[in-house]
Amino acid sequence: MLKLKRPTLLVDKSKTLRNISAMAEKAGSNRVTLSPHFKTHQSREIAKWYSNAGVQSATVSSVTMARYFADDGWEDITIVFPVNPREVDDIDALASICSLTILINSVDAVNMISEKITNSIKVLIEIDTGYHRTGMWFEDKPGIGKIIDAVNSCRLLTFEGFYCHSGNTYKARSLEEIATIHTHTVDGLNFLKKYFGESGIKLSLGDTPACCTQTYFKGIDTIRPGNFVFYDLMQAQLGSCKEADIAIAMACPVVFKNSERLEIVVYGGGVHFSKENLMINGKCTFGKMIELMPDGWSESLPGCYLSSVSQEHGILRVTPEVFEKRHIGDMIGILPVHSCLTADLMGEYTTLDGHTLDHMSGAKFR
Amino acid sequence: MLKLKRPTLLVDKSKTLRNISAMAEKAGSNRVTLSPHFKTHQSREIAKWYSNAGVQSATVSSVTMARYFADDGWEDITIVFPVNPREVDDIDALASICSLTILINSVDAVNMISEKITNSIKVLIEIDTGYHRTGMWFEDKPGIGKIIDAVNSCRLLTFEGFYCHSGNTYKARSLEEIATIHTHTVDGLNFLKKYFGESGIKLSLGDTPACCTQTYFKGIDTIRPGNFVFYDLMQAQLGSCKEADIAIAMACPVVFKNSERLEIVVYGGGVHFSKENLMINGKCTFGKMIELMPDGWSESLPGCYLSSVSQEHGILRVTPEVFEKRHIGDMIGILPVHSCLTADLMGEYTTLDGHTLDHMSGAKFR
Numbered sequence: 189m190l191k192l193k194r195p196t197l198l199v200d201k202s203k204t205l206r207n208i209s210a211m212a213e214k215a216g217s218n219r220v221t222l223s224p225h226f227k228t229h230q231s232r233e234i235a236k237w238y239s240n241a242g243v244q245s246a247t248v249s250s251v252t253m254a255r256y257f258a259d260d261g262w263e264d265i266t267i268v269f270p271v272n273p274r275e276v277d278d279i280d281a282l283a284s285i286c287s288l289t290i291l292i293n294s295v296d297a298v299n300m301i302s303e304k305i306t307n308s309i310k311v312l313i314e315i316d317t318g319y320h321r322t323g324m325w326f327e328d329k330p331g332i333g334k335i336i337d338a339v340n341s342c343r344l345l346t347f348e349g350f351y352c353h354s355g356n357t358y359k360a361r362s363l364e365e366i367a368t369i370h371t372h373t374v375d376g377l378n379f380l381k382k383y384f385g386e387s388g389i390k391l392s393l394g395d396t397p398a399c400c401t402q403t404y405f406k407g408i409d410t411i412r413p414g415n416f417v418f419y420d421l422m423q424a425q426l427g428s429c430k431e432a433d434i435a436i437a438m439a440c441p442v443v444f445k446n447s448e449r450l451e452i453v454v455y456g457g458g459v460h461f462s463k464e465n466l467m468i469n470g471k472c473t474f475g476k477m478i479e480l481m482p483d484g485w486s487e488s489l490p491g492c493y494l495s496s497v498s499q500e501h502g503i504l505r506v507t508p509e510v511f512e513k514r515h516i517g518d519m520i521g522i523l524p525v526h527s528c529l530t531a532d533l534m535g536e537y538t539t540l541d542g543h544t545l546d547h548m549s550g551a552k553f554r
Numbered sequence: 555m556l557k558l559k560r561p562t563l564l565v566d567k568s569k570t571l572r573n574i575s576a577m578a579e580k581a582g583s584n585r586v587t588l589s590p591h592f593k594t595h596q597s598r599e600i601a602k603w604y605s606n607a608g609v610q611s612a613t614v615s616s617v618t619m620a621r622y623f624a625d626d627g628w629e630d631i632t633i634v635f636p637v638n639p640r641e642v643d644d645i646d647a648l649a650s651i652c653s654l655t656i657l658i659n660s661v662d663a664v665n666m667i668s669e670k671i672t673n674s675i676k677v678l679i680e681i682d683t684g685y686h687r688t689g690m691w692f693e694d695k696p697g698i699g700k701i702i703d704a705v706n707s708c709r710l711l712t713f714e715g716f717y718c719h720s721g722n723t724y725k726a727r728s729l730e731e732i733a734t735i736h737t738h739t740v741d742g743l744n745f746l747k748k749y750f751g752e753s754g755i756k757l758s759l760g761d762t763p764a765c766c767t768q769t770y771f772k773g774i775d776t777i778r779p780g781n782f783v784f785y786d787l788m789q790a791q792l793g794s795c796k797e798a799d800i801a802i803a804m805a806c807p808v809v810f811k812n813s814e815r816l817e818i819v820v821y822g823g824g825v826h827f828s829k830e831n832l833m834i835n836g837k838c839t840f841g842k843m844i845e846l847m848p849d850g851w852s853e854s855l856p857g858c859y860l861s862s863v864s865q866e867h868g869i870l871r872v873t874p875e876v877f878e879k880r881h882i883g884d885m886i887g888i889l890p891v892h893s894c895l896t897a898d899l900m901g902e903y904t905t906l907d908g909h910t911l912d913h914m915s916g917a918k919f920r
Contacts, residue, residue, distance in 0.1 A: 193640045249866050270809040272821050273883040274559045296882045322810045443636040444688045455638050463829045500615050516662045517639040
């Protein structure tokens with residue numbers, strides 16, 4: 189067993205590799221390219237696990253993240269966040285060292301970008317088919333057409349196609365609901381492709397729930413899911429994965445016990461897990477307790493869950509049996525609700541054999 | 555106006571200094587020592603603003619944080635988080651370079667610590683008067699007595715007194731309710747001091763809502779509030795401060811607008827603000843919009859608030875007038891719900907005149 193002192197984010201490499209190869213195989217059998225979203229892991233070393241599996245294209249959510257991976261040799265990078273014109277110099281510099289695709293959702297943004305760039309950049313327009321976060325409404329053909337025209341009028345910008353993140357699948361309550369949202373998105377993108385002339389227009393989408401559970405990818409060129417690399421309790425609740433597929437877990441030292449409330453308090457709070465939570469069995473849950481073992485961890489222990497977090501404290505509600513077996517100074521394992529945010533806060537990973545893997549946000553030795 | 559590219563955490567130094575001197579004056583007039591909790595700012599440079607105001611003692615929430623400030627010359631540090639025996643070597647090393655006080659809430663922890671230390675360490679026992687997070691229940695005199703005996707039997711540990719964080723004031727709905735919780739805590743601590751023999755036993759407490767709004771500090775030696783240095787929307791809602799006292803604000807670039815939903819999307823999401831939220835006027839609020847100005851910022855704009863965040867996206871609901879005036883590429887100011895978590899995520903501060911201040915967690919150039 190590893191000797192750990194503080195809250196530590198463990199990664200099970202074999203589970204992670206399994207998750208990666210399952211998605212790569214699914215992409216292959218559905219004849220779509222996998223350009224995984226790296227915002228979940230934000231790690232150069234984990235990115236290499238992808239390239240070992242044949243992945244050559246990366247999707248990211250910020251210019252900074254694109255730079256992080258470009259500097260490590262990734263040559264085909266797509267930033268699926270609406271372009272921030274204030275970063276145009278950084279974007280232009282990036283485009284000089286890799287094949288860069290950015291997201292542009294307005295004529296204003298095209299104009300601000302096109303004035304200042306000196307390198308060729310590919311452009312995706314983000315399409316909203318019902319998530320209502322960002323992107324052009326898929327029925328707004330005149331609005332979309334104006335952006336395409338603006339892009340086409342700039343010598344260094346190339347209109348590449350349409351992208352959609354159907355984040356509304358995260359609110360689905362059944363596989364049928366995920367299927368309905370996904371089918372609507374695929375059909376919406378194909379409708380636009382046909383309307384704007386078919387040839388050369390590429391379609392991509394990327395939400396883990398749909399990419400994991402659906403097989404309808406008609407006309408789609410690229411999928412960009414990210415969370416599946418680790419999964420988490422949210423994805424397990426959605427049906428994207430089984431709990432056994434979750435590839436990261438927090439290890440947290442026990443610092444206090446209260447026998448009357450059957451509570452175990454760990455060093456591990458909002459600055460480690462984030463404050464993301466889920467209703468599971470009617471209870472507000474910030475994580476589920478597992479048993480740490482030298483080669484990984486057990487299934488979650490029934491009736492034992494992280495019921496609240498403050499800055500550094502995490503409070504676990506446990507059964508009387510588990511309460512008796514755990515002592516101050518023990519390490520307790522906890523599956524996170526949202527792996528992207530937990531990894532971002534922790535800033536590094538520890539493998540089961542004790543190696544440290546990088547994360548872009550950097551370790552804080554919490 | 556500062557030239558900013560990405561989400562940036564602004565700090566108004568004059569407001570911060572005002573908040574610090576107001577609390578220092580309050581402590582002075584109530585004859586209690588102010589040992590401010592540094593977990594809110596986690597900044598060596600902001601810590602210096604405290605020492606300039608005469609503060610000599612620091613309160614922190616982790617061993618790592620204690621090390622951060624000890625290495626910068628702080629000589630009197632109290633860690634108000636239940637001791638984690640796995641960090642005993644780090645604790646012992648710290649005690650060799652500063653006057654260190656730790657929190658011990660069980661005989662088990664005393665035994666694990668006392669076996670391994672080689673330097674003198676002072677001990678506070680944490681008391682629970684109703685928050686029910688950690689600490690010994692204030693009526694459990696036998697249990698508390700056993701810990702004191704265990705501490706006294708270790709040559710290098712010195713029992714110093716009792717500490718209570720009445721975090722339940724954060725759930726209060728009125729100043730009367732804060733007063734009731736606080737009075738109960740002060741009386742509970744005095745009851746224990748009297749029971750265990752008065753002389754030499756020191757009492758301390760520290761929650762911003764009570765320290766800001768109350769004046770009853772009978773028998774209390776030290777107060778340890780932290781959040782008041784910046785305040786935030788949560789404290790304004792509790793009545794600890796006015797909105798005008800909030801000393802930090804996020805500046806976020808506009809990246810998308812949707813006229814039908816009157817939404818402005820900014821680069822600034824859960825990895826910048828955290829996912830902490832509040833119900834304000836019946837609406838789930840992740841922040842309030844302000845007008846950024848060269849010398850600070852305006853009051854919050856009525857009807858304009860951060861209504862949701864995902865990893866990098868923040869969605870503002872705004873009025874038609876504000877919607878028209880804001881364009882892609884503009885910087886928008888937002889007051890945070892919880893300044894401790896926002897600062898921890900951002901990892902650095904920018905003053906209004908463009909200087910960068912450190913934060914222990916380190917800048918991620920998000």
